[in-house]
Amino acid sequence: MAVATLSAVAQTVPTSIVEHIEAEGNIRIFQxxxxxxxxxxxxxxxxxxxxxxxxxxxxxxxxxxGTRWGYRVQIFDDNNPRTARQEAERRHAxxxxxxxxxxxxxTFNSPYWRVxxxxxxxRSEAEAAMAEFRHxxxxxxxxxxxxxxxxxxxx
Numbered sequence: 001m002a003v004a005t006l007s008a009v010a011q012t013v014p015t016s017i018v019e020h021i022e023a024e025g026n027i028r029i030f031q032x033x034x035x036x037x038x039x040x041x042x043x044x045x046x047x048x049x050x051x052x053x054x055x056x057x058x059x060x061x062x063x064x065x066g067t068r069w070g071y072r073v074q075i076f077d078d079n080n081p082r083t084a085r086q087e088a089e090r091r092h093a094x095x096x097x098x099x100x101x102x103x104x105x106x107t108f109n110s111p112y113w114r115v116x117x118x119x120x121x122x123r124s125e126a127e128a129a130m131a132e133f134r135h136x137x138x139x140x141x142x143x144x145x146x147x148x149x150x151x152x153x154x155x
Contacts, residue, residue: 070151071126072105073133075144076115084113091115091140098136102129103152119151 076091078084088106092115095104104117117133120126126146134141 065152065154067150067152068121069148071120071123071146072116072118072149072151073120073126073130073144074114074116074147075104075133075137075140076113077143078113079111081111088113088115094137095133099133116147116149119153121151121153 075095076088078087085108092104092106095102095115095117099117102118104115107114107116118126118129120129123146130144130146133144
């Protein structure tokens with residue numbers, strides 16, 4: 001009798017991951033009561049965007065983007081604990097002022113501060129941009145190089 005019960009239980013257990021994912025069930029989410037007002041405040045602070053038809057939609061729907069491998073131009077790389085951060089921020093500000101249409105990124109991966117510019121899908125795009133950067137900032141030209149990186153794709 002116990003063997004028959006055991007085999008009946010074994011038949012109801014999913015045998016593959018696909019069956020396990022497609023199995024019916026309930027999902028329960030437990031969260032602290034204090035989290036709900038914070039989530040509502042963030043949702044309320046997001047500005048609504050207009051679609052082409054004039055209907056408002058959420059900010060997340062308006063700014064659909066993804067990431068993929070591409071290229072960036074690295075214009076700064078230093079690990080001096082006294083000066084690297086300030087220099088990275090200075091060069092980031094220079095790029096934002098002279099090339100406002102191109103995004104630049106300041107990153108810290110201990111112990112290095114880096115400034116990378118652009119979201120280029122091809123190396124040739126990055127090379128063309130680097131030529132412009134070298135022309136605009138000849139004092140930084142020796143430190144510029146093209147690096148392969150995860151880039152942001154905005155559609």
